[in-house]
Amino acid sequence: ERLKEILAAAAPMEQATRPPLAMSFGPDELWQAIYGDELVVHYQPKVDIHHGSLVGVEALVRWMHPEQGLVYPDRFIEPAESCGLMDELTMRVLRTALRDCHKWHDEGLDVSVAVNISASNLNVLGFPDVVQHLAREAGVEVGSLCLELTESMLAKDLMVSLDILTRLRLKGAGLSIDDFGTGHSSLGQLLQAPFNELKLDRSFVTGASEDMSKRAILEASLRMAKKLGMRSVAEGVETRKDWDLMKALGCDLVQGYFVSRPMPADQLLHWRAQWQDQ
Ligand code: C2E
Ligand code: CA
């Protein structure tokens, strides 16, 4: 109880340093996290680099652990995947994100919301219909939703994945290649899927102004995105220098601590007011 009070009193913005990785979690605890409503979703803005306007947000799941406080997904996504709990986790994040998106639209924030999906979602043939159902339930157009997936997720069963992704795209969902440049899939395979957004991995973005090889990778990726008609997003923009470089290189959108840390849904309106005043 005391911990809950401390947590509630703490600044809701996420802190710069995270606790070191401790023991991993067992299936019972993970089950409790998901079905016991201990997950929360924070949102990080994606802004237009030329106009500075808020375009969308990325939903990032966190676990309000009863003893450990805020636990980050690097500690529980993989374990949840191996316990077969990711379908349920994704559903819950999707439902929450779509509901929050509906609230923002009511507040006059015209944003889209991006949700990270996992490899197991691409095995479920009914996934596009589930997405459509959840959007309808929340009162949000499927077009306000973007799904982010990494290159390596396509590798497993390419035909089934392509089928699912194509149907999602036809329903209007945006599709984003996450962490571009870090996977090992062939470019040919990647380009068969109907992606409309490419996210440059933060390992290339952060500090790129001091690193010629990062810069070369960014330039090549951006050229490719433009040729293919995909919108580009730089993640991990931490400094003014990172921002200026991405602008000079012609990137479309920016996400990172320089703009904002992930935040609870009800802070987005206030954040935007402050951001616009700068
Ligand atoms: P990601 O999809 O690449 O998400 C971006 C990560 O970078 C987030 O970490 C975000 O908090 C962090 N980040 C944002 N800006 C900066 C920056 O300027 N500098 C640095 N150093 N980091 C920044 P987070 O929230 O810990 O998430 C880690 C990963 O966990 C995500 O990486 C994603 O792969 C996965 N994940 C998060 N939420 C979900 C979810 O709901 N479902 C699934 N399947 N995976 C999720
Ligand atoms: Ca992502």
Ligand code: CA
């Ligand atoms: Ca990413």
Ligand code: CA
């Ligand atoms: Ca990542």
